[in-house]
Amino acid sequence: MSKTGQGTPAQSALADREIVISRVIDAPRELVFEAxxxxxxxxxxxxxxxxTTTTRSFEFRVGGEWDFVMHGPDRTDYQEWITWTEIVPPERIALLHGESRGDLNxxxxxxxxxxxxxxxxxEMRTVFPTKELRDEAVEKYHAIEGGQQTLSNLAAYVSEIVRKGAEG
Structure with missing residues (x-):
């Protein structure tokens, strides 16, 4: 008896907690990775x-941390913290992102x-601890639009580097 549907229960549960955003950037992979x-x-x-972003500390290595504040256009400050869990230049970066070290969310x-x-x-693939946290990120914090805008900012930034490099 064959079974059709959304895949295994584990895949379905993961999909409820996941956001995937991708973009093609007109720049070499090494430069995009370096950014x-x-x-x-x-x-x-x-x-x-x-x-805008203010960095308090930054160490790009597995186990290293990036402690920073994002300043919103409405002047709200958002405390942010990232630790790098895997780095495979120039192919892959895995990280844990929260408000601070030990953030259960x-x-x-x-x-x-x-x-x-x-x-x-x-491709930026993000998995939240729960479906509710994913939904809150999407609805309250506009995570999908924010992720798309962030990758758009990255594309514009590296395109400017490429353009300046071409000018010599």
């Missing part, structure tokens, strides 16, 4: 439209960087 690895780059593009994200001709396809 995630150095705080001098991150501070120039990280976050949705109208947000922290979510996991995996970013993959794949060549797409001369461009790079970046």
């Amino acid at each position: 995630f690895t150095e705080v001098r780059h991150l501070s120039r593009w990280w976050g949705p439209e109208g947000f 922290a979510f996991e994200s995996v970013l993959t960087f794949a060549p797409d001709g001369a461009a790079t396809r970046i």
